[in-house]
Amino acid sequence: MTDLTINTDLARTILTGFIRTEITRAGFKRAVLGLSGGIDSTLSCFLTAEALGAENVLVVRMPYRSSSPDSLSDAQMVIDRLGVQALTIPITDMVDPLLAQIPAENQVRRGNVMARMRMIILYDQSEAFKGLVVGTGNKTEILLGYTTLYGDAACALNPLGDLYKTQVRQLARAMGVPESIINKPPSADLWAGQTDEGELGFTYAEVDRLLYLLVDQRYSPDDCIQAGFEPRFVQEAVRRIRKYHYKRLMPPIAKLSNRTIGYDFLYLRDWGT
Amino acid sequence: MNKLTLALAQINTHLGDVQSNLEKHLQLAQEAHASGADLLVFPELSLTGYVLQDLASTVSNRPTADNPVFKPLLDASRQLDLVVGFVDEDSRSRFYIASAYLSGGEVLHVHHKVYLPTYGLFDEGRFFAWGDSIQAFDTRFGRLGILICEDFWHASPPYLLWLDGADLMLFASASPGRGLNQAPELESARWVEHINKAYASLFTVYVAHANRVGYEDGLNFWGGSTVYDPNGELLAKGPYHMETLTLCEIDLQQIHRTRTRLPLLRDERTALVMRELQRILSDGRSTQKGIR
Numbered sequence: 001m002t003d004l005t006i007n008t009d010l011a012r013t014i015l016t017g018f019i020r021t022e023i024t025r026a027g028f029k030r031a032v033l034g035l036s037g038g039i040d041s042t043l044s045c046f047l048t049a050e051a052l053g054a055e056n057v058l059v060v061r062m063p064y065r066s067s068s069p070d071s072l073s074d075a076q077m078v079i080d081r082l083g084v085q086a087l088t089i090p091i092t093d094m095v096d097p098l099l100a101q102i103p104a105e106n107q108v109r110r111g112n113v114m115a116r117m118r119m120i121i122l123y124d125q126s127e128a129f130k131g132l133v134v135g136t137g138n139k140t141e142i143l144l145g146y147t148t149l150y151g152d153a154a155c156a157l158n159p160l161g162d163l164y165k166t167q168v169r170q171l172a173r174a175m176g177v178p179e180s181i182i183n184k185p186p187s188a189d190l191w192a193g194q195t196d197e198g199e200l201g202f203t204y205a206e207v208d209r210l211l212y213l214l215v216d217q218r219y220s221p222d223d224c225i226q227a228g229f230e231p232r233f234v235q236e237a238v239r240r241i242r243k244y245h246y247k248r249l250m251p252p253i254a255k256l257s258n259r260t261i262g263y264d265f266l267y268l269r270d271w272g273t
Numbered sequence: 274m275n276k277l278t279l280a281l282a283q284i285n286t287h288l289g290d291v292q293s294n295l296e297k298h299l300q301l302a303q304e305a306h307a308s309g310a311d312l313l314v315f316p317e318l319s320l321t322g323y324v325l326q327d328l329a330s331t332v333s334n335r336p337t338a339d340n341p342v343f344k345p346l347l348d349a350s351r352q353l354d355l356v357v358g359f360v361d362e363d364s365r366s367r368f369y370i371a372s373a374y375l376s377g378g379e380v381l382h383v384h385h386k387v388y389l390p391t392y393g394l395f396d397e398g399r400f401f402a403w404g405d406s407i408q409a410f411d412t413r414f415g416r417l418g419i420l421i422c423e424d425f426w427h428a429s430p431p432y433l434l435w436l437d438g439a440d441l442m443l444f445a446s447a448s449p450g451r452g453l454n455q456a457p458e459l460e461s462a463r464w465v466e467h468i469n470k471a472y473a474s475l476f477t478v479y480v481a482h483a484n485r486v487g488y489e490d491g492l493n494f495w496g497g498s499t500v501y502d503p504n505g506e507l508l509a510k511g512p513y514h515m516e517t518l519t520l521c522e523i524d525l526q527q528i529h530r531t532r533t534r535l536p537l538l539r540d541e542r543t544a545l546v547m548r549e550l551q552r553i554l555s556d557g558r559s560t561q562k563g564i565r
Contacts (some may be wrong), residue, residue: 005455013514014450014493019486105372162491266326270288 002209003226008174011167015159019051022157023132025273030131033058034122035086037074039158042111042181043172046136047159049082057084058129062118062158065092066192067211073243074181081178090137091117107267111190115151120224123154132156139262140165140204144237144243145213146196153247164211165204202233208236277414278442280310280353280464281498281519283511285487288322291332295320295342298319298357302349303519308520312354313416313493316445316485317386317421321356323447324489329400333362334438334526336373336380341378343373350375354412356419356483358445360383360401361385367402382410388423393450394492399422409437415525422446425468433478436543440528442472444482449512450495458513462495474505477531477538479523486514503531 023031030050033039046125049057061075072088079086099110120166122133136157137147139162148154160168165186172182186196186204197203213219214237219227224234250262259265282301287293300317317323319341321332334342336359342494346357355378361371367548369385389397407430409418417438424430425444434442452460465482473480480547481504486496498511500521509521530540 005454006453007455007457008380010513011453012460013378015516017486018493020493021491119557214546264327267328268324268326270489271328272289 004164004170004208004212005181006163006167008171008172011163012050012173012175013173015047016051019048019134019157020161022270023052025270026132028130030056030058030129031134032058032060032122032129032131033062033126033134033136034118035075035078035170037061037071037076037078038184038186038189039168039172039177039181040138040186042074042078042177043168043175044134045078046172046175046177049084052120054083054252055085056131057082058125058131059084059086060121061086061088061123062121063088063091064114064190068187068191068192070184074178074184075171075179078181081176085129089121091121093223094120107191111188112148112151114190115148115188119151119154126156133158135161137156137161138163138165138168140208140211141165141196143215143244144200144207144240144250145188145247146200147247149247157242164208166208201236206233211241212245214238215239227229275311276522276524278307278308278522279481279500279509280308280313280509280522281481281495281500281509281521282319283483283486283515283517283519284316285494285516286319286322286485287289288489289321289325289328289332289490291334291342294322295345295352298355299345299349302346302353302355305518305520306352308518310353310520314339314443314445314481315358315372315481316483317358317372317447319485320358320362321358322489323449323485323494324492325360326385326396329368330362330366331362333360333368335362336371336375336383338378339536343375347375347378347380350532351378353425354414356445358421358447361375364444365400365403368400369404370397370401370421370533371441372421373418374412374419376412381412382408382419382510384408384419384421384423386420386421388427391425393424394451406431409439411432415440417441417443419443419445422448425472431472431476434539435478436541439478440525441479441481442476442525444480446482446484448484449492456500458497459495459552462497462513466497466499469499470501470505473503474500475537477503477528477535479503479525479528480515481521483512493556503528522529 133155138160141147167169201228213224221238227230228233329446336343361369372384374382387404389400407453409416416438418434420430450459469480469482481500483498484492495513500508509515511519
């Protein structure tokens with residue numbers, strides 16, 4: 001019941017087709033990605049390079065001074081493997097003067113500033129390279145709200161958003177992502193020693209099984225407890241899903257007229273293409 | 274005519290761009306004709322794209338000889354019969370998801386989708402009117418029937434077509450792919466293949482299914498168009514997720530052979546069905562049974 005195994009050939013076909021189609025019908029043929037050297041951005045990069053051709057992909061490494069050196073070298077391994085175009089733009093000289101003007105001891109604030117600085121760079125490169133920004137967020141982090149709004153969450157399209165972290169690992173392995181990248185502890189790398197699982201308080205393997213039941217299989221929280229999950233763990237996941245829903249939606253517009261964007265002005269983005 | 278070459282146009286479409294979709298229809302009609310096809314079936318909403326939302330009222334057409342979209346299609350139908358998917362606006366401005374059967378320059382039949390999925394990722398009932406009729410119709414190949422996607426997720430429409438004389442059922446879909454697991458095909462694909470095979474077997478008819486491909490925003494359409502024979506055997510299948518014209522010669526004499534062996538149609542007790550349906554529907558507890 002909680003087997004999250006996917007057919008990776010089929011996932012690869014659908015996701016590369018999605019990237020190619022949605023970028024070309026928007027009038028582009030190129031893509032820009034932030035490459036941290038972690039598994040999500042690496043898999044997104046592999047899929048995008050396969051979809052568009054490596055020459056049409058620009059990856060940007062954006063280290064902060066406290067970023068792990070492994071992140072840079074892992075990203076280099078991906079760049080060398082795929083032959084994508086690459087830039088390195090350190091964010092330290094952008095972030096530190098800003099942080100100096102605000103008393104931001106709070107790590108979340110500091111982390112958000114870094115994530116949003118990277119967004120600014122990616123969207124600037126999007127214009128310069130004439131490519132759309134391809135996102136790297138997976139279903140687990142989107143559901144848990146473990147993402148910075150208008151930061152790492154910002155993108156033109158997201159190929160990984162319906163894959164749990166466990167499935168990201170499976171697809172990454174099938175596509176030949178280096179084992180060292182697959183096996184290292186997932187981290188936003190916003191400060192030294194930060195890991196996703198340390199910060200969230202549970203492992204992806206555990207929470208993915210729970211989210212799969214809650215979301216995909218429509219289990220109630222009680223059904224999940226019946227299925228053997230700790231009540232506090234279930235409550236925490238449910239709380240996060242609800243609390244961070246705002247990060248998954250466009251901002252609501254206050255309705256006044258008879259036709260309001262988002263409510264009764266309804267078109268797909270692919271309208272006319 | 275005992276042999277008939279079917280062609281299934283497993284195409285991608287431009288969302289809301291009827292003119293470019295029309296051009297693709299005309300090209301494929303030529304190509305299918307050149308390949309020897311007698312009947313070319315396009316998927317659901319093949320002239321408009323699928324997730325139309327507020328575009329529905331702006332892409333509608335009437336299937337008449339003076340309609341600028343239907344005129345060239347009717348001309349093409351002098352070479353081979355066509356089933357095309359479109360938005361039909363009736364004289365009182367109700368919009369239907371529709372498929373038209375065109376042959377010899379005439380519109381022989383228009384089917385309005387009778388089941389509009391309005392759940393999960395679907396929102397058809399919000400934008401379209403519900404069709405109110407399920408009828409087989411006569412063609413130069415015999416009596417056929419057309420259903421559109423959700424129509425054949427319910428068992429009754431194929432059953433009614435069967436009783437109304439359809440020996441070849443033409444199903445048109447724009448089926449969004451969903452349900453990725455370990456299997457080499459999506460759950461939605463597996464489900465549709467199961468029921469198509471089941472209808473062919475249960476009703477001893479040919480069942481041809483044309484499904485589209487491509488993407489609309491994050492939705493993928495999986496293709497995999499199929500033809501099953503009256504024994505429930507798969508005769509042809511298009512690939513998943515790729516534009517293809519699938520050709521399949523079918524032998525209508527197979528219906529005779531299968532029904533000689535397996536006289537399910539002969540033995541179908543329609544009067545019994547009618548009596549029991551009347552009893553079930555007139556029973557005071559019908560609401561409790563969830564019947565409407």
